[in-house]
Amino acid sequence: MGRKNQTTVTEFLLLGLSEESEQEGIVFGMFLVMYMVTISGNLLIILAISCDPHLHTPMYFFLANLSSVDICFSSVTIPKALVNYMVGSKSISYTECMIQIYFFITFINMDGFLLSVMAYDCYVAICHPLHYTLMMRPRLCVLLVVLSWVITHLHALLHTLLMVRLTFCSHNAVHHFFCDPYPILKLSCSDTFINDVTAFTVGGLTSATPSTCITVSYAYILSRVLKFPSVQGIRKALSTCGSHLTVVCLFYGAILGVYMHPSSTYSVQDMVATAFFTVVTPMVNPFIYSLRNHDVKGALRKFMFRRFGSSKFYR
Template sequence: MGGDNETMVAEFLLLGLSGKSDQEEIVFGLFLGMYMVTISGNLLIILAICCDPHLHTPMYFFLANLSSVDICFSSVTIPKALVNHVLGSKSISYTECMTQIYFFITFINMDGFLLSVMAYDRYVAICHPLHYTLMMRPRLCVLLVVLSWVITNLHALLHTLLMVRLTFCSHNAVRHFFCDPYPILKLSCSDTFINDLMVFTVGGMIFLTPFSCIVVSYVYIFSNVLKMPSTRGIKKALSTCGSHLTVVSLFYGAILGVYMRPSSSYSLQDTVATVIFTVVTPLVNPFIYSLRNRDMKGALRKIILRC
């Protein structure tokens, strides 16, 4: 047993979402199509915001950053799975796996921070419209994004360093299409108590802080909206929040059920939930924000006509 415990795993095997070859072909086709749509859709959002001067506002600045993060988020996990399928391989090196974990944690937390900043932006726009330009200054917007990047990278570094210190023995098969931290923790033959403790303390704080900011912002927004005298004003206020609320519900709904529990309880249902916020959410974000936004549709129409 002592010799096994000192054995260092050089690679992990990503078994995918199903062990059957015919199902893997279907999954490959779906992932390839969804990844291409995710990249093109989010790039269009960024291009529209950059090219249209009417969209040079704090809300669209944060939306452009969210689209950039979604592109990176999808690119951390899906391409490796696609390449492995084409090459007929299931392996990922230890270094690649740890790198994937680092960027996965960074981008998933960055999504949460950007959603919370966007909620604050909506709060200021609806509850303090006369002071909007003063409160949401360009310097403050940039500072919020930079601060979010710093916090998320430090958090990812902490968990990755804690993961690197673990010992992995002979078991290296991961029933997933990427190196999700929880399934990797289950493979370790070391004591993962500190890792789980950090997930519930530091990870919980990093996760719940932006979520709490979103909840508090919308409590103030809805309390302010209910005081509006006209029905038209209420509809206009809610329409500006509808897209954001849809994304928040989809993103946080899947994450809450997966990562707010011990790693030992990770199951197949959690794998499906992981697919929702790693593949589906970055895919639907551009459609949610563009189809329900008149200014965004106008900017996209100009780009298409120009091309």
């Protein structure tokens, strides 16, 4: 009853990326297409990896997990925005908003942790190829993923509990298409100092840990690659890490500019950047990994032939 007495806002209004009706229709169409591409592309990656025994390695185990997280990441925000547009509503209940914040924080941090684990995997593959099987044991790979899930859930729980303690008064219009934590904090009529400090300390630590792991891993990889005697060896190393490095740059490039400053300075540019890594990045990840990876392309061709080629043959 205490929270109900404090919280007068029972729902929030998601104004979206644009308040003009004509532009809203365009945004809806773009979101629908991108969401379908995101789901189908990442699902194909998961199915191709699971059906091809040659891809049952740590690298592709982490890639399958990344694709699963990208599906969940997009599903936290986009479907609600699409449903609101179809029913002609902009509202989201207070409870739904807090749940959306929880899973948004969980999956965005899980992306970062998986990218750091994949960076370590690249480091072992290039710098210690003879000990790769010993160092990247299946039990260790599973443990790294499970540990990442535990950390991200605890981190999301902390921020959500701090959000729940805030008081929201008359203002409930969110200039976004989902409950992004920063725009929600700006609506609070209570002091958000603890939330901002926690975002800088705990949130910064949670973000800095995987990014530091990625930086250190690639520093060792670069020093190792520069010692390769042949151009072919350098090309092989780049083909191993190129896709991952591209995804890392896309993901962290947008994230660092949005969440590494106080919530009070959240701007329209930040909203666009948030939309980029919540909608665009999960969509392009499967294309980056499939177009630059011969093993994934081969597995996709085999999977498509088994599912569609054989059916045409029997017809």
